[in-house]
Amino acid sequence: MPSLVVTVGSIVGLHARPAALLVKAAQASGLAVTISRSGGPSVNAASMLSVLGMGVKHGEELEISVGEGENAEATLAQISELIATDHDAV
């Protein structure tokens, strides 16, 4: 299962718009996308409640994993970039 560790770029952490973008991308991929903190439980990235419930802050490291399937690598790259970007940068 392909996975990658990225640093959260959003200055507000993973909530509001950055969280919605992640959740929508995970849902759109049709694959099992999970995120976790080092050593922490894996959370379904397509679940807004689960993502919000992690309370991820700016600068934290997250491991992103994408389940087997077509475009798994491309999905991983897309979602990693999404998490690493600061969407609120002016």
Place this chain on the structure above:
Amino acid sequence: MLIRGTGVSSGVVVGDVHRLRREGIGHAVPASAAQVLEALASVGGYLDRRADLTSMAAAQDVLRAQAMIAGDPALIEAIKARFVEDDTCEDVRPGIAAAFGGFRELLLAVGGYIAERVADLDEIRDRLIAAVAGVEWESIGLDKPAILIADDLTPADTAELDLRFALALVVAKGGPTSHTAIVARGLGIPAIVACPEAEHIDDGMTALVDGRDGVVIVSPTPADIAARSSREDLRRARSAAVSGPGLLADGRPIALLGNAGHVDDVVSASAAGAEGIGLLRTELLFLHRTEAPTLEEQVSVYSAALVAMTGRKVIVRTLDAGSDKPLPFLQASAEENPALGVRGWRLGRLDEITLEIQLDALAAAARATQTDPWVMAPMISTVSEAREFAQRARSKGLRHVGVMVETPSAALLAAEMLAEIDFASIGTNDLSQYVMAADRLDGRLGDLTTAWQPAVLRAVRMTLEAAVAHGKPVGVCGESAADPYMAAVLVGLGASSLSMAPSALGDVRATLSTVDHQACIRASHAALQAHSPEEARAAVVQLVDADA
């Protein structure tokens, strides 16, 4: 039956009661897992459709977020885990509550802005249980004129509500500055808040609402209706008879301005004869936005507001977010005590750019419209903050720079602050909450968070004495200025202008036209010497009405 609350928008109406009940279903709800999931999908679909139908952007975002939660795969999993497929469970309510409860705790543990989403989660849970039970969730959709009675109304509620049919609003919770109060005044319909006994009023009853006195009479007699209506008519007639700029009985001018949250309010203030805008809030442009509005967008909104008031004074308040108005793109870390946290001017500690863009946009709008707007900063508590704001605003070419006086420290330092700036505006809503150390959002403390509290009046007096000594204009822009009796007190204390919801202008203008300056001064002394807000208001009512 006569029930008392706090009247926040005047007027007398009689009508049928539409009771908005948000209580859970009180009986067992048998269903299968499949039925629960089906109901959840229908709730999500309903919320999405609601989002499509509403024209209010703020409500649309809330409804979309709720629809997204209703379709959340983890929530669906949690519900499935609670029920055995195909088996009918005797009562699904505890299982549903437990499935939601896990996420509820999760969000609460994160705190701050995320914890506030719990309200959305609770609403979806209750809608779901109602849907499974086959009980129609009380959407507030009014289809005929009625008096709306509720526990409280949230911004999302007011988006759902077809307010064209609302004759009056009566809520058990809330205070004079609550969302309900502001909406009602904007619509010009009577409203009463902080009215816990409203709980006893139910569908099928007829009620009279007197929003000036804060009284609800259930099953009113013809005599009740006649007495309250004719008194109200008299007040209204007096309002209608007096137009033009604010003048006391002795011809002394007192500028009467309107508060506005968007361009529509500026237009209605103008229609109500406002001599200008004493408070143009800019938060609505920013609230419920996931990113800050652009410079161009701000220039166009400010320009529209300035043009609608050409030739008259417009005071623009810079972004007053934080506390009860969090912004997703400008979010302080979770605060234990947001009203005392990074809000208003203090947001500059997190983000200098937003204010900079806002001042640039206002200056550009002023140039484009050839107007001369006034600008003020909220939540100023030190002289150096006032000085820094003045420097920054003036460097953009803005010529009238002021601050809000809403913290006790600003009132204490009013003289020193006024040396740095051109004007000030007393925000009595926040000043009351901070002087009294009482949360203005907590309806239980409504008696403490009124500007009639003698301690609040003293802080106002202190500020206005400094204003008179410095010869600089200081007005009042809190909701208290909308109370005609308080208006007389504020004039007596030396306020140079009063700014209020446009719908309150007529009443205040009429009342002030019946009293001279000496009477206002006497009223202010009476209020300051009172031992309680009730005593203060009663004394002033007596003085002012005697003159009328």
